[in-house]
Amino acid sequence: MIFLPEITSAPLALGLVALLAYLAGSIPFGVVITRAMGLGDLRQIGSGNIGATNVLRTGSKPAAAATLILDAAKGGIAVLIARALVGEDAAQIAALASFLGHLYPVWLGFKGGKGVATFLGILLALAWPVGLMACATWAVAAALTRISSASALAASALSPGFLAFAGYSDLVLLALLLAALVWIRHAANIRRMRDGTEPRIGKKTA
Numbered sequence: 001m002i003f004l005p006e007i008t009s010a011p012l013a014l015g016l017v018a019l020l021a022y023l024a025g026s027i028p029f030g031v032v033i034t035r036a037m038g039l040g041d042l043r044q045i046g047s048g049n050i051g052a053t054n055v056l057r058t059g060s061k062p063a064a065a066a067t068l069i070l071d072a073a074k075g076g077i078a079v080l081i082a083r084a085l086v087g088e089d090a091a092q093i094a095a096l097a098s099f100l101g102h103l104y105p106v107w108l109g110f111k112g113g114k115g116v117a118t119f120l121g122i123l124l125a126l127a128w129p130v131g132l133m134a135c136a137t138w139a140v141a142a143a144l145t146r147i148s149s150a151s152a153l154a155a156s157a158l159s160p161g162f163l164a165f166a167g168y169s170d171l172v173l174l175a176l177l178l179a180a181l182v183w184i185r186h187a188a189n190i191r192r193m194r195d196g197t198e199p200r201i202g203k204k205t206a
Contacts, residue, residue, distance in 0.1 A: 013086055013090070014086070014089065014090055014093055017082045017086055017090045017093050017094050017097070018093050018094070018096075018097040019097070020078070020094075021078040021079075021082065021093070021094035021095075021097035021101065022097040022098065022100060022101040023101065023106075024074050024077070024078045024098055024101065025074055025075060025078065025097065025098030025099060025100065025101025025102045025105075025118060026101035026102065026104075026105030026106055026107055026108075026112070027070075027074060027101075027105070027107075028050050028105055028107060028108055028112065028113075029066070029067050029074070030042050030049075030050040030051055030054065030055050030067040030071070030113065031043065031050050031108070033055065033063050033066050033067050033070075034055060034058060034060075034063055037060060037062075037063050039055075039058045039063060040058070042054060042055060043108075045057060045058055046058075046199075047199075049113055049114060050108070050113045051067065051071065051113040051114055051115075051116065051117060052064045052065075052067040052068035052071060053116075053148040053149075053201065055067045056201070057199075067117075068117050071102065071113070071117035071118050071121070072117040072118060072120055072121030072124070074098060074102070074121070075095065075098045075099060075102070075118040075119070075121040075122040075125070076121035076122060076124055076125035077125070078094040078095070078097070078098040079094050079095050079122055079125035079126055080125050083125075088170075091125075091126065092126075092171070092174050095122045095125075095126060095174060095178070096174065096177070096178070098118065098122065099115055099118055099119065099122060099178055099181065100181075102115050102118040103115050103181060113185075114149075114152070114185040114186055114189075115178075115181060115182055115185060116138075116148075116152040116155075116156075116182065119134075119152075119159075119178055119179075119182055120134055120138070120155070123159060123175075126168075126171055126174075127163060127166065127168045127171060129166055130159065130162045130163050130168060130171075133158075133162045133166075134155045134156075134158070134159045134162065135155070137151075137154055137155040137158055137159075138151045138152065138154070138155040139151075141154040141155065146200040147193065147198055147199075147200060147201065148201050149186050149189035149190075149193065149198060150193060150198075152182060152186065153189075153190070156178070156179040156182040156183065157179055157183070159178075160172050160175040160176045160179060163175050
């Protein structure tokens, strides 16, 4: 046991955490679920995004809920396992790697989702009070705007501040990076919101 800290902090261990977390994050649950339920190829529906919002456009709320839960869980579980087996540094590495896996999954030619559910799952695992604040922010923004992308942008933008306020200063840099990636992935949504053409939550698209 005396050598455990040295082993678990080794670059090899952290590299293995990053690889496994990336592979977990890259599982495209939206694509898997819609195909399993006979809803077609999600990438050919609506926006073509593989996340829960686009799954909802198939008209199946159960499929969308399952996608939301599993996309959040894959990031959160990766963080919790890395923290339990290796430590806090590994938890942050797992958070980033699983998030990148969702955004750029190897199984789909590195064309993935926008990371909102995975972002929230990661926050809940890293600092659950802040994760709840981010989820509440998303819910309030969604109720006010009925635009999923606006809710995601609000929740991600405010999360670093929530972390700093709640005393999780060691996680602020990671949250800023993840939030920046969320905003980058929502560039097209931001343009559509500016033009007034961004679809509303629950709108079914052929």
